[in-house]
Amino acid sequence: MEGLKYDEKIRNLWSESIHNRSKRHNIRADAFYDFIIVGAGTAGCVLARELIYNIPNINILVLEAGPSNTQVNGRMREPCTYGSFDTASNEIEIDWGYTTESQKMPSIIDPTKEVSYNGSFYPRGKVVGGCSSVNGMIYIRGQKFDYDLWAAQSPEYKIWDYEHCLEAFKATENNTRENPDEEFKKYHGSEGLLHVQDVEIQDITKDIVKSAKKLGIPDNNDFNGAKQNGMGIYQYTMKSGKRFSLADGYLADALKKVEICPPPHIGGVGKIVSVNVKSSAHVLNIIWDEEKKDENVAIGVKYFYDGVVYNAFIAPKGELILCGGAINSPQILMLSGIGPKNNLEEYNIKVRKELPVGHNLLDHVGSVISAKVSVPGNYNSWGSELGFFHKGNVEGKFPSQEEILDEHPDMQCYVVTRIMDPDLVDETSKKNIQGLSLISVLNYPSSVGHLELCSSNPFSPPKLFLNYYEKPDDLYRMISSLKLLRELCKQLSLNDVWGVKEIGFDDEFGKWCSSDGKMHDEDWERYILSKAHSSFHPCGTVKMAPESQGGCVNHRLQVYGTKNLRVVDSSILPTIPGGNLNAPTAMVAWRASKLIKEDYDNKV
Numbered sequence: 219m220e221g222l223k224y225d226e227k228i229r230n231l232w233s234e235s236i237h238n239r240s241k242r243h244n245i246r247a248d249a250f251y252d253f254i255i256v257g258a259g260t261a262g263c264v265l266a267r268e269l270i271y272n273i274p275n276i277n278i279l280v281l282e283a284g285p286s287n288t289q290v291n292g293r294m295r296e297p298c299t300y301g302s303f304d305t306a307s308n309e310i311e312i313d314w315g316y317t318t319e320s321q322k323m324p325s326i327i328d329p330t331k332e333v334s335y336n337g338s339f340y341p342r343g344k345v346v347g348g349c350s351s352v353n354g355m356i357y358i359r360g361q362k363f364d365y366d367l368w369a370a371q372s373p374e375y376k377i378w379d380y381e382h383c384l385e386a387f388k389a390t391e392n393n394t395r396e397n398p399d400e401e402f403k404k405y406h407g408s409e410g411l412l413h414v415q416d417v418e419i420q421d422i423t424k425d426i427v428k429s430a431k432k433l434g435i436p437d438n439n440d441f442n443g444a445k446q447n448g449m450g451i452y453q454y455t456m457k458s459g460k461r462f463s464l465a466d467g468y469l470a471d472a473l474k475k476v477e478i479c480p481p482p483h484i485g486g487v488g489k490i491v492s493v494n495v496k497s498s499a500h501v502l503n504i505i506w507d508e509e510k511k512d513e514n515v516a517i518g519v520k521y522f523y524d525g526v527v528y529n530a531f532i533a534p535k536g537e538l539i540l541c542g543g544a545i546n547s548p549q550i551l552m553l554s555g556i557g558p559k560n561n562l563e564e565y566n567i568k569v570r571k572e573l574p575v576g577h578n579l580l581d582h583v584g585s586v587i588s589a590k591v592s593v594p595g596n597y598n599s600w601g602s603e604l605g606f607f608h609k610g611n612v613e614g615k616f617p618s619q620e621e622i623l624d625e626h627p628d629m630q631c632y633v634v635t636r637i638m639d640p641d642l643v644d645e646t647s648k649k650n651i652q653g654l655s656l657i658s659v660l661n662y663p664s665s666v667g668h669l670e671l672c673s674s675n676p677f678s679p680p681k682l683f684l685n686y687y688e689k690p691d692d693l694y695r696m697i698s699s700l701k702l703l704r705e706l707c708k709q710l711s712l713n714d715v716w717g718v719k720e721i722g723f724d725d726e727f728g729k730w731c732s733s734d735g736k737m738h739d740e741d742w743e744r745y746i747l748s749k750a751h752s753s754f755h756p757c758g759t760v761k762m763a764p765e766s767q768g769g770c771v772n773h774r775l776q777v778y779g780t781k782n783l784r785v786v787d788s789s790i791l792p793t794i795p796g797g798n799l800n801a802p803t804a805m806v807a808w809r810a811s812k813l814i815k816e817d818y819d820n821k822v
């Protein structure tokens with residue numbers, strides 16, 4: 219710290235001590251904070267930073283169940299580590315270890331038959347930074363109409379229309395594209411704390427783009443701009459080629475603010491204005507004011523840390539804000555008596571407010587096609603560079619040119635330069651086969667899942683029912699998109715130059731075709747359900763909507779039938795945006811900080 223002024227030195231030492239506080243044992247059992255934030259994930263990090271800088275003289279406690287992001291190994295810095303973040307890996311300490319329930323249902327193509335989905339691991343970051351510390355880092359925010367749909371729910375929801383959301387997207391973003399044109403600048407910010415960058419692309423990727431043109435797929439150099447359809451290179455939440463989580467941007471900045479608020483009168487006690495992050499602190503449930511039983515006034519939380527249960531309370535004008543993500547925020551609410559009556563009573567939890575918490579579990583499900591590549595190359599193994607968006611055909615046909623050019627696509631496809639299909643990984647690596655994965659994702663699934671408690675024990679994971687492909691249009695749109703991806707694989711330039719050849723349909727790696735060697739709809743259905751995998755974008759489980767329309771929080775994200783309690787994370791999304799969810803969740807937190815400040819200023 220040489221060369222720093224005395225004040226700066228003290229501030230740095232203080233920040234460091236706050237950062238390390240969770241390692242020590244001298245914690246006050248009952249502490250008071252202006253805001254208690256549960257979860258230091260994407261939303262929690264943004265919210266802590268925005269509140270501490272915008273509301274004077276407050277203190278904030280952030281309780282995070284996982285370890286500090288600086289404590290875990292360097293692999294987390296690498297882009298797109300998620301393929302290896304499965305439940306069997308060493309990273310179990312930073313993952314919640316969830317799995318989805320298996321499904322059995324009548325076939326859509328031939329209802330006399332049954333089809334099934336086997337369930338799968340379902341990673342969720344349990345670490346400071348949350349899922350932004352483990353995710354694929356693709357930066358796609360969804361389309362204008364996604365947010366206008368939120369706003370259309372009722373006049374007061376206007377604060378969530380695209381114009382308002384775009385302001386927040388721009389405010390949170392530090393987009394480092396070189397020489398951006400005026401059109402790009404309309405949609406992007408450069409002064410936020412979330413780094414976004416372009417990446418260098420490989421030669422094979424360039425040839426995929428050329429092949430796509432032959433199929434009439436147009437170029438797109440900004441999926442977050444005016445139109446989403448077409449093919450282009452993704453932007454990533456990275457800085458200098460390394461992962462950039464919301465903890466790196468927002469929480470790190472929040473921790474820099476440490477001030478002593480002067481005592482209100484001579485001889486009084488000053489207040490420390492800071493964000494105090496306590497990691498490895500698992501929140502168990504909400505503490506309610508038992509004197510105002512009917513009002514459901516949240517006054518604090520109980521949390522488990524190092525073998526002991528502690529209480530933390532909110533100060534008089536304060537609030538408790540759940541930022542635990544789309545699985546855990548509903549779980550905490552339900553454990554605290556807010557949720558579906560039947561599910562709560564099954565586990566002897568007193569119902570304080572009946573709400574459809576855990577319903578409306580939305581997710582982006584995908585399916586993969588694999589291809590081998592014969593020409594040796596130093597393929598980038600970390601992930602996808604290339605995306606393309608198109609409209610799927612609802613009858614399962616090859617998409618028409620109009621569908622490919624439709625400016626409101628509903629399928630997101632991407633190409634990864636390695637084999638990702640778990641059924642093929644071992645076999646292809648034994649045979650030293652290099653490969654490509656072409657993945658298609660339903661960006662607007664019609665099927666809706668739910669989650670439910672299976673115990674009153676806060677350490678027992680809830681059951682996750684995804685209900686993938688329950689609705690016929692989901693299946694048909696996926697069939698249509700996979701047909702397009704197969705055709706892309708067959709393009710001459712890819713075959714000639716790289717020796718790209720599809721595998722796993724009717725060969726030693728997999729047999730899915732009918733006896734005539736073709737894929738019929740029933741073959742596709744079995745294939746799609748067997749290969750169904752999540753993009754790990756759960757949301758919607760604490761839906762922001764009018765209560766009469768299945769809402770759990772109002773337009774200001776306050777939980778119906780309670781006081782001092784908000785939910786601010788991906789669980790409030792009423793509908794799933796047609797993109798990836800990290801940026802939309804950061805956007806929600808930024809917008810929420812404005813609402814919280816307004817309400818705080820209005821309290822006497």
Ligand SMILES: Cc1cc2nc3c(=O)[nH]c(=O)nc-3n(C[C@H](O)[C@H](O)[C@H](O)COP(=O)(O)OP(=O)(O)OC[C@H]3O[C@@H](n4cnc5c(N)ncnc54)[C@H](O)[C@@H]3O)c2cc1C
Pocket residue numbers: 256257258259260261262281282283284300341342343344345346347348349350352353354355356357358499500501502541542543544546547550753754755756787788789798799800801803
């Ligand atoms: C493997 C993977 C890949 C992904 N890829 C992408 C991608 O490429 N692009 C993209 O935009 N999005 C991607 N996402 C999705 C995106 O990262 C998430 O949707 C987003 O980060 C969710 O933010 P959140 O704040 O709602 O929840 P989270 O980031 O999950 O934060 C919740 C935090 O709360 C903590 N918590 C939960 N319960 C408790 C408790 N009881 N007590 C204390 N703390 C608690 C958790 O440990 C966690 O840190 C991916 C997600 C995953 C898992």
